Amino acid sequence: MRQDFNPFILTGYTTPEYFCNRENETKRLIKNIKNQQNTTLFALRRLGKTGLIKHVFHRLQAEKKVVCIYIDLYATRNLGDFANLLANAVYQAYPEKKQFAKQFIDTFKSLRPIVSIDSLSGTPELSLDLSGNVKIEKTIPQLLTYLEAQNIPIVIAMDEFQQIVHYPEKNVEAILRTKIQELQNCHFIFSGSHQAMMVEIFHHVKRPFYNSTTPINLTKIDAASYHSFIKKMFEKYKYTITDESIDYVLEWTDRFTYHVQAVCHHLFADGDKKITLEKTQALCLEVLKQQEHIYFQYRNLLTDTQWQLLKAFANEETVTQPYTKKFILKYQLGSAAIVKRSLEALVTKEMIYYDASSPAPYYAVNDKFLMRWLQRLPK
Template sequence: MTLKRNLVNGQSTTLVAIRRIGKTGLIRHLLAQLPAGHTGIYLDILPTESMKELLNALATAVFSTIPEQSKPGKLILDFIKSLRPVIVFDPLTGFPQLTVDVRPGEAERHIRSVLGCLEAYPEKVIIAIDEFQQIMNYPEKNTDAFLRSIIQSLSNVRFIFSGSQQHLMMQLFADPSRPFYQSTGFLKIDKIDADEYVAFIRHHFQHRGHKIEDETIRAMMEWADLHTYYVQLLCNRVFASAGKNVDDELWKQQAARLLLEQEIVFFKYRDLLTKQQWALLKAIAHEGKVFYPTSKDFISKYDLGSPATVLRSLQALQQKEMIYSDYNKEGQMFYSVYDVLFRRWMQGK
């Protein structure tokens, strides 16, 4: 695996993928499979809104991962405890959550100190920071410059910077004017190979005594746009309701039920958006993929107003993570709707 090879060989890596494609699962699997002499630490910073909350997420992740039995581990955890965190336990998972009460401007110093402690740890440390683009929303200025200044001085700690807002991750790591430019390897997670996915799904159905044809599986995957989350969601529903044989009628019935259940969510989208944004979202959903959203043909087909209006709505929908941009195999950029169920619902209207 390229990601594992990069990290073991000392290269930090940027990992991008659209939401719910399996990125987080891949990272967690990798951290669990690190070779001897390596320690993996995972933190999701999407809920954080400031450097102080980033410190809390980092302290929690380190506290939950580093064993206290060893002398180096005890030194790291003693330092975190010296910050006098309030420790509560999640009632569902039982995992600790740390909250450090620091004065304005102190969070940066403590983040530097925590990473400095990990630099002295006797094992190689891999820190995976999920939804890294969230730092662009922090009120503190030049957060990426601050983090880059620390990270470039570390030799024992390597990072996975992952994110689902691809346009923001590209700004952080592919813009020559940004501090993280060309500082890491770069990997993009695409959809699972269709043939391998068919074999995987067929195995699980047949293992429980359900007969299913490859053509049926392919039709289900096409409906779910080969998007991991939606493929698994549909397969789970079909599996739960399956008899001895699984046919097209059964999976289409379950797909229709999924859309019906989600209608209230789809109508909520309308309430959250302006009239122009809603119209553009519907248009992109109808098309599936839109390569030229400001073209005269596309705008007139769906009565979207002016190109300037479309551009403003396009930007707003991306910020709200209702749509995303990507490239096809020919290198052409397109826009598509994140929610595959919404897309199918609109296409049925």
């Protein structure tokens, strides 16, 4: 066992050992893939969508029956970016097959593929030249046709898929949908955080993706299994942690996966092998202190009313009715019209989210550390 290793992973995915639960969701995703169904994976940010996809891929790759391709569309701005990302991911998916790489490059010769070494990771990266007369709307379908022709089952995860709504090209959904419905060997996971937008894409009758996928709504990991996971991880490395400490972490982070992982990561890194409630509480404050300079910057980036509203939401933790007199008076927010405008701005900036999947839909502060920090400010 490596002693320099922190079992609370903060970025990416390592192995199932350090991954908590998600057994049902994993089973459902694998079942969909094996039954040639496309899945839409919805969840609020930082609950673990990307982690779940990587976990499922880890399982599938062990079986060696399916080729897994992952792309994250978050930073893409147009169809060209998308095409390049997909081309590179396809190229990366077959690293051991020299023959494949050559064939791939030959097929896409007209797009002048260039393989260069990424200066940060040191791995070969492929990019296409999509300037000039290239019909970009044909490139993604061509890549998919190419994959289809390999005659092996392929699963392609498109993470942060809602990003396509922002592309300047108008017909992205239709281009994708038309191609995707022809494919027999390629199956898809569309994953996205911006719930309202994902619902638009996949549940709106007039949209091309309407009713074409099986939805999975990822919620928080249940408290009991997260509790025993945390205990097990600490004990494995000869730490002791009290049950009340674990409960405190789960409550203080609102059980958002990233935030739970981050607090546990720091508790572990701290090195003190006896973790008490007092120590846990002190560490949580330390985490807020480390972020404080960023939070002060947020204040400069927001208007006064947006800031007041953000503080109000932090204090309430969840708000089902932000336009009532009672709420507006309590926090001296002016009028319903002002609240509406500020709230829209905060949602667009992704500082506040709207959870529409809950039985009583509500608004809340996106970053639970920011929420805890705001709660400590003078009223």
